[in-house]
Amino acid sequence: MAESPLRFRDDTPADEPAVTLDAFLDQQDAVSVRIEAGDDVRRLIPVLDRVKLVEIDFPRFRDGRGYSSARILREAGYKGELKATGDVLVDQVLFMRRCGFDSFAPDAPIDPAVLDAALKRYDYVYQTAADDAVPVWKLRHG
């Protein structure tokens, strides 16, 4: 997916396949990790320095655990690639972007035109999140 419109980074993607969280913590030289829904992503925080790619899986698009996992990693200072995989649909990508995801590998293809419209639709947001959108309270008060 490196050249697809679903990657929002300029760096070279990690070329190593992602391993499970347990395997990643065991293998000192691993750089890519896969987080399943239900994994406690806080276990990664002590070793964040060596992580280049985190894949967070969405087994069903209604399962929102991955949004919190993403926020927790970004709040801990993780700057590497954060990829949403699995049942990722166009109507979820905006909130995923706001939670810090910067690449997407959905099971089913996403229509680029619909995605583009979805990402541009909202000019304003109410909260600070993991993106650089400025919340309206800040716009109101300068």
Add this chain to the structure above:
Amino acid sequence: MYRYDKYDQAVVDARVDEFRDQTARRLAGQMTEDQFKPLRLKNGLYLQLHAYMLRVAIPYGTLNSTQMRKLAHIARTYDRGYGHFTTRQNIQYHWIKLQDAPDILAELATVEMHAIQTSGESIRNISADQYAGAAADEIEDPRAWAELIRQATTFHPEFSYLPRKFKIALIASPTDRAALRWHDLALRIVRNEAGEPGFEVFAGGGMGRTPFIAYPIRAFCPAEQIFSYIQAVLRVWNSHARRDNIHKQRMKILVHDLGHEEFTRQVEETFAHILTLGTDFPRAEYERIAAYFAPPPFETGLPEEIDRSDPDFALWVDRQIAPHKAPGYAIVNVSLKRIGGIGGDITAEQMDAVADLAERYSFDDIRVSHAQNLVLPHVRKQDLYAVWQALDAAGLADVNLDLVTDIIACPGLDYCSLANARSIPIAQKIAQRFADPARQLELGELKIKISGCINACGHHHAGHIGILGVDRKGTENYQLLLGGSGAEDTSLAKITGPGFDENGIVDAVEKATDVYLRERTEGERFLDTYRRIGVEPFKEAIYG
């Protein structure tokens, strides 16, 4: 009341555009119903037995006359000329066409209204005390904080695909008129010893098939940190709730499974972290919002006395009026519980009538109560007679606030695809049985709540008398519960024994009231007598 600025308006307008796009993609077959369902639910659009139902948010139950007239217009144009106020202070329309929904949302947006997060696994509309800003016993008007929380929880990117729905209630009085502790997150504005504002926090309440009363988890959260605290609660739940069984995914189940002490510990740990992120809205933003909730320009020197020479008016005054904090003013409760009608239902013409009265007599302010009645919060006592006459002409002057005929009932099997039994006809039969006004007053405060299935939308767990409709071998069967409360003395009603058929349940309710009349001591309500004497005398009368 709060008014949108260009930012609020832009967000709601964008939502209309987004939903129009989603609906078009669904109608064009580019999305499956499975994919569309959570999206339409996030916008309050349910598929019921006969049609789509659209639930429109009324934030913290506050409306102005322009908004009420728009609701009337929508009822006339897109529905069958009426709407239904709900137990969470919203309004819903039961006969909506999917292709009309985007146009309805566009109409709502012109009067600063929306249907955002009124359904689905999202942070729902915040409910609040319907007497906010008027109650004689409140610490401050809770709606400024409710509006701040509304904004903070609108399209929250982390918490839009939650395990289940999430309901917040907020009050600022010792008297609970909002069924506070039956919510996932319950907030009460308090002051600490230094006189600073903050929130007492309860978590893990909810009705449904597994009812829990929310546990106290924090005695005092500084007011300006409340968004951090709410996010901490949501993150703990979102991360750790079960996702394998929709009936076990409400936050109340996690709180119960972890134990409220462990849940609280995890929330506190997460709260300490989230506080460091600086996501709380600044004081200046609270003050900007609070300015919209400044008290209206109450007149001074108004007369306190009310001319009670018309006996029908006097009866209405004695029941439907509550004390106001400003001298010379009163809070008017407008009953939507006409005997023989459907509780919470209101015609477009009645909506217009209430809008006119609010504009003329109540500083353009209307409230919705969780008991599915309306409130005109700021009426001069000298205007009460005129207001009563106008309400009477509109069929809205019933005298039954908190009485046996002021029944909460879910839509039930007449509308709802989840229901096992009808609720509305049971409420109507009970109301007809107790229709005599003198008998209602004799029985005093008595809250009957009826649900047509175990999802408990009719609050049967919180009824002084609760009724639960179930399906028993293909016939509707009604269980009787006693002793619940949704007020500050919150309690969970208990099933008395075997269920009844449609007529039997009405008889059982009447027998329970007979026991009360026989056993009560001076000043006791039905609930007080039940608590004092216990269930046995009631069982004896009902089943003996």
